Amino acid sequence: MKLFESELKVVNIGLESFRQGLTDSGVKSVQAQFRPPLSGEAALFAKTSKNAARIDKANQKALARVLAAQPALVGMGLALDVIPGMKKDLILHAGPPITWARMCGPMRGGIMAALMYEGLAKNPKAAEKLAASGRIKYAPCHEHGAVGPMAGIISASMPVFIVKNEAGGNYAYATQNEGLGKVLRYGAYSPEVIERLKWMESALYPTLKAAISSLGRIDLKSIVAQALHMGDEVHNRNRAGTSLFYRAIAPAVIKTARDKETAAAALEFINGNDHFFLNLSMALSKASLDAGRGVKDSSLVVVMARNGTDFGVQLSGTGGHWFTGPAPVPDALYFPGYTKADANPDIGDSAITETNGLGGFAIAAAPAIVQFVGGTAADAVSYTLAMYEITVGENNIYKIPYLNFRGTPTGIDVIKAARTGILPFIDTGVAHKKAGVGQVGAGVLSAPPEPFARAFEYFARKL
């Protein structure tokens, strides 16, 4: 099309005042936001551009596997029995690897709770001593096929959901969600926390296990697809997902529970916890993304996870290598009595939902929680639209009604993030920085630049 004979339409990048002359002349224009690239190494960008065809092919292959995943809840078991490499003296935690010395308050509290729960320590003091002694080993959940919200603590005798990607044959694991208030995942270790965990192990777990086993499988992917149409983004809002799960499992619970009271207690517990589905949406995301691992030359992000100190990223094409940087403190709405000064830096494996095109990436589907993102539905839409700039593709199953059922932006390409300077948008809960206080708010954050810059530079150098 010849420029002089077409209608002029302008993309303005930079000084916004330049649009005035266009507007006055009736010319349509759009302002495109600009951020500097994450890396200053122009040669590496040139290298990735030169290899764009190869990388693109690899990314399409990796994303196709993620999109084709069929995650279903197929059973439950104890961590020691089902999680690969799980040991009695091993505690799994959220985020990239970290030593006890560098762990934040909530993660330490969660570990102390787990040690008391396991009967390895009698009281908090003994638990803290044991945790620091070197006799307990720590490893990221992600390195054992598992994911955990907030502190993400999994110890040997905790019951876990077993989610199978029926298309790829790989498995993912997550604990049962404890609910809000004083809970282990926020670092609480008081007696009532341990008591609840014990009840979940002795009453909730067998009940759900029997119910799932009688159903054979529960299709998690279709629950998430429906939940998005019902106002969830399945990270910070799981009300619809939890309801749908409840409808799927309730008849089986009633049929298989050893008595009415047990069935009622289990169902009451799920009903009373709007976030019950979170751990399942995380395991579903983990099972999907693990299918996209190990594709040579792929710059697809397969993990974003935080341990409350560091934010870590893994790529499909760079194996088990972690790229980390300091975890930021989320911008949040705080519960009465708390402020940003109380907040712990970002924590939890739950950013696996964003990695999978859900959570913050699907915030446009969740108008009910826009108060976390600036207050208007338009803000939420803007955040989702921005994520299309850094993703490999759009989801084939998870769709956003408001965007005319456009698939959610799925599969972060670390090269695109590095080039555009647009960082993944995460919506999340916020933990108190002191162990044992619990959740203090909920909010949003952009992932920190360092892990993505490092991942990009490492990936590009290895090309």
Add this chain to the structure above:
Amino acid sequence: MIKTIIKKGAYFDSVSLMQVAKKLNAVPGIIDSAVVMATRENKGIIKASGLLTPEVLKAGDSDLAIAVSAKTPEAAAAAFKAADELLNKKPAAAQGGADRKAAGLGDAVKALEGANLAVISVAGRFAGALAAECLDKNLNVMIFSDNVPVETEVALKRAAVRKKLLVMGPDCGTAIINGAPIAFANSVRRGNIGVVAASGTGLQEVTTLISNEGAGISQAIGTGSRDVKLEVGALTLIQALKMLAEDPGTDVILIVSKPPHPLILKKISAEIKKIEKPVVAVFLGGVIKEKIKENFYPAKTLEEAAYKAVCLGKGWKLGRAREIIYDMNLKAEELAKREAAKKKKSTRLRGLFSGGTFVSEAQVILPEMIGEVLSNAPLDKKFKLKNSMELRGHAVIDLGEDEFTMGRPHPMIDFSLRNKLIVSEAKKPEVSVLLLDLVLGYGANLRPLEDLLPSIVEAFIQNRELSIVTSVTGTETDPQARFKVVKGLEAAGVIVMPSNAGACRLAGEIVRLAARKQQGDLL
């Protein structure tokens, strides 16, 4: 006291930041301020202004540094608060809906179907990569940013030629495409004259002169200042000539440039030869001796070029161009005599320009009237001012040169430096005439009278013999409305001419008459 704060990872473009800094300086108790991305160059600027602190030194490229020199801690705090508010002010457009800000280029192209031009004004070090992405998306590109490496410019322009797209710039300040002013441009009539210009001010001058004379512009394409250099090879200029030659809306083509490299001039001439339409060309400071083709019309000044194009466009005889200039001079002669009569001791002309091309044009016109004219941007190196801040003899300076614009907005936006010079030059008893320019239009200062007049009033108080002559580059439909500005200037005692060339001739004539009169007085 010097106080600084660092905001990690907060990117803003430099012009927005300079606007913030300007507003911070207005906060009571603030002596000076700097709001910059903490790059190495910017740290240099902060250091030069005495605002460097260890925190700023430690900050990185992607961190925002706000530094203030304040009389009290309270003033510093107030300035930081003001900076926060200014930086976080959400433009209405960002709120979403139809006028939502796009998150990036991909989003923008999706949001605006059929987008065909990208205007890039981000920091130069990012502009090249961004422009390449735009070309990938089949957008024509105007790069306002400067400090883009010349190799990048060549690579972009070659890619554009291959894709039959246009790359205007880097360092392209202005263009008019399909009637719409882009970046620093004026609101001009549409018509049948197509302009291609390697100089932004030159483009603004010829398009406004043409429009004010009742003719109009089909397209005006900026090439960027380096296009006619040997390294770039006039890639954009030649492509623009081809596009204008083909454009059914263009009957006359007008080329504005500094003298190209001789090899490049050959290339340009060869292209001009192929064009059937009449072509007018002004290469300021150079003369085209070659008769390139029958309907080729060289001009010495922007003014001559513009009026020749008007005659060709309107089907008038070319002699009419000379008549317009003659009429202008006739009126000026009276004014020159009146002004010269005031002079008893002063004989010197000082030109303080915001437009670089006007400085070139002044050097084309003035020397044959008044002799040697010095400049910080001389056409002939022989006449280079030793110190750009110390004007001697007859001198004309370009305040848009890098030496003046480091860390501050362009003098077409921010008048403060020129205002200082207007007053300091007026205080010198040898100064007889101050020659100025004033560029209106989009992108330029929106309150020129409010910002300029106080220094004009002060200058007249300081120097009873002083004459101030200026041109006002603009049209009645510009946001500032030319007639309002002219009226305000005239009320303050400034003589306003229709063109820069006209202003130069009048200023020269005043000085010439004043000198002759004083010599006569001595005899």
